[in-house]
Amino acid sequence: MTNILLLGGTGWLGKTLSGLALDSGQQVTALARGTQAFAPGVNEVIADRASRDAYDRVENQVWDLVIELTSSPTFAREALRRLGGKARNWVFISSCSVYAEQSEPGADETADVVKPLDPDDGEAEPDYARTKSACEELSMQARDGRALVVRPGLIGGPGDPTGRSSYWPLRFAEPRDPVLVPADPDGQQWVQIIDVRDLAAFVLDAGSAGHRGFVNAVGAQHTLGEALRLAQEAAEAATSSANPDPGHKLVEYDLARMEVDLVNPWAGPKSLPLVLPTESGFAGFARRSDARALALGLRRRSLRESFEDIVRSNDGGGAGALRSGLSADEEAGLVVG
Ligand SMILES: NC(=O)c1ccc[n+]([C@@H]2O[C@H](COP(=O)([O-])OP(=O)(O)OC[C@H]3O[C@@H](n4cnc5c(N)ncnc54)[C@H](OP(=O)(O)O)[C@@H]3O)[C@@H](O)[C@H]2O)c1
Known part of the structure; x- marks a missing residue:
């Protein structure tokens, strides 16, 4: 049985991930404020990631898989600091929005991304692509490359x-x-x-298998x-x-x-x-190219x-x-x- 921690878990993808993982016999803990309901059967950790004690209840365990759903570089950074050293596998849910250009059909994961936002910039309305790009960079740095960055297209x-x-x-x-x-x-x-259910299955499978690097998770x-x-x-x-x-x-x-x-x-x-x-x-x-995702087992x-x-x-x-x-x-x- 895999012991999974979702940082998030009350949104659409988070709940789909929770339900699928529970159905396949995994143990699922989700950390969120609970502005929406958690999936039934999830071990709920209600916490505000803006507060200092947000990770107290989840940091003394070794997680087989952590799935990070945030778009906030400060949240991502703190979670990596508190949990990143011990977790066996780490998936960051990014977005194809990180790409600097949207003009080349068939572009793959090596395409340029936008400049990461400095987490300490404190911009009032930070650009989504730049926040995701920053979270990607932080994840890879903190985990020394031992992370899978999943870039969904339209879900x-x-x-x-x-x-x-x-x-x-x-x-x-x-x-x-x-x-x-x-x-x-x-x-x-x-x-x-990409159907949210296929995306969730891919994230769980590829994350648990310990795949690393960047992958577009896109539909046909x-x-x-x-x-x-x-x-x-x-x-x-x-x-x-x-x-x-x-x-x-x-x-x-x-x-x-x-x-x-x-x-x-x-x-x-x-x-x-x-x-x-x-x-x-x-x-x-x-x-966007789907070649790497298909090679890693994406089924649609x-x-x-x-x-x-x-x-x-x-x-x-x-x-x-x-x-x-x-x-x-x-x-x-x-x-x-
Ligand atoms: N929709 C698309 O087409 C698309 C495309 C590409 C990528 N994406 C990415 O896919 C993911 C979708 O995730 P999702 O559907 O599960 O919804 P989401 O709303 O993006 O999930 C965010 C999660 O973070 C939690 N959260 C927010 N602020 C928090 C705080 N201060 N403290 C603790 N938890 C906090 C939310 O829960 P609470 O509010 O309960 O705290 C929620 O569970 C996102 O990463 C998104 O950027 C989406």
Whole structure:
């Protein structure tokens, strides 16, 4: 049995990691303030990492695997100072956001990263990429290279708190017509989503196996058009008993109109989720190399399966209740306009 410590554990990935590890018979302890519930069965350590005594209850054990989920270099540094010397294996959950350029399709883990933030800088609103880059550097330094830095791309799947991966399948699952879909006639837009459950399994397996270094944990690459077709097929399959005639009328939306219509790309309110900004520089964004992850054992379900599970597990709120996408009124306004 592996003795796992999650630094974090109450967020979406943290809870998925906890559940999967517990299901496979591991012992899981999670340290967080508890602003959200811990996964059932986890040994809860409620602590604020900003306080001096945060690690008192977890530092006198030898952990087989520590999984660090923070984006704060000061938290990462202190955890490494208190726990880093003894832990057998250490995984830091970073992000593909650390890369300095997003323009080269197929770029691998050797690509340049942004300058790490100095943990003592005290910036009020530190840049996410630079904080993650700093945590990466601190982890590798403190562990003398004996750490695995996992760089997820966009994480998706059931329960996605951002709504980015859920909007399209849930929108297609609604009977409302027409559906406004982004036009991408030249196949310039790409989608690369890693299912949170596949990511969690990879982190646990690769971390426990003692792999070291940097690895992109990303989904398979699809054009946006393919991804939308998969979302529609998944929605139809998941709702076929309730809605035997699910065909949708589609209206294509010219992405050149986004600025004038005040429609956001990517995420958030009044957005077209998963659509990349149309300016240059994003050609490699959703096309990161997955070669090392696959070599280390990453197994991925299909995007269609992730989409279908999103629809099946939806609590009924639908696309309009998400933190990303268009409301019914916004969509109708864009169809007319
Ligand atoms: N979503 C994506 O597409 C994406 C892509 C690439 C990488 N990532 C990375 O993937 C990870 C996602 O993690 P997640 O889903 O589990 O959610 P998360 O919200 O990022 O997890 C942060 C954890 O840290 C804990 N925490 C925050 N402040 C704390 C404090 N002062 N003291 C103690 N604990 C504290 C939170 O718990 P409490 O609030 O309960 O304290 C929570 O459990 C993150 O590292 C994120 O940067 C995400």
